[in-house]
Amino acid sequence: MDVREALYTTRMMRRMHPDAIPLEVQARILDAAIRAPNGGNTQRWHFLTVDNPDTNAELAPIYRRCRQKEYEDMAAGTFAVPLENPEGHAATMRQTTKSADFLVKHFTEIPLLLFVFAIDDHGGANIYPAIWSTLLAARVEGVAA
Ligand SMILES: Cc1cc2nc3c(=O)[nH]c(=O)nc-3n(C[C@H](O)[C@H](O)[C@H](O)COP(=O)(O)O)c2cc1C
Numbered sequence: 001m002d003v004r005e006a007l008y009t010t011r012m013m014r015r016m017h018p019d020a021i022p023l024e025v026q027a028r029i030l031d032a033a034i035r036a037p038n039g040g041n042t043q044r045w046h047f048l049t050v051d052n053p054d055t056n057a058e059l060a061p062i063y064r065r066c067r068q069k070e071y072e073d074m075a076a077g078t079f080a081v082p083l084e085n086p087e088g089h090a091a092t093m094r095q096t097t098k099s100a101d102f103l104v105k106h107f108t109e110i111p112l113l114l115f116v117f118a119i120d121d122h123g124g125a126n127i128y129p130a131i132w133s134t135l136l137a138a139r140v141e142g143v144a145a
Contacts (some may be wrong), residue, residue, distance in 0.1 A: 006136045014099040018109040020130035021051065025141050026112065032137035033116075036130035037135040044119035045127055051112045067104050071097065112143075 011065035038044070050056065074093060090137055103110075114134065138145040 001140050003136075006139050010135055010139040014103040015106075016110065018106075018111055018143040019142055021112040025143065026051070029114075029134060029137045029141060029143070033130045033134040036133040038126040038129065043125075044121060045130060046117040046119070048117070049112060050115070053108060056110060056113065059113070060104075063107050064104050067100055080094045086140040098120075114145075 026049055030049070031046060034043065034045075035084070047115070050107065072096075116127060116131055121127045135145050
């Protein structure tokens, strides 16, 4: 797959196959991530992968609680509502909730979790390119993310 196809077809996914991601594929994805541009090439990041179902099972209730908190924030109007199209915003929120609920339900089936830790990265300027490279590299490998 060339770069343009990856750029044009990479999407966020919450419904994914449970098939294991081979270690060499994980390594290629991470190798792309750490080539991303970052301030002063200081690489102030850590990546942590989890491909162990037992660990997923421990993390699942934490994820469920986090989603619950997000829904409470949404209900309390903490997120900005675009005034020009409140109906469209409500529809987006319904769709987001539906797909997030699916992920809560199927959390233990996610074959690979990738945690990205940014060190002293105010605003995310240094870490977001690495995350985007991760998503593109995953797309090239046929891995939804
Ligand atoms: C930059 C960005 C920010 C996002 N922020 C949120 C968010 O705050 N809450 C949320 O539940 N999903 C968030 N998402 C996830 C997407 O809304 C969602 O995964 C994507 O639209 C796929 O939805 P689907 O599973 O319904 O196809 C975000 C995605 C991106 C790319």
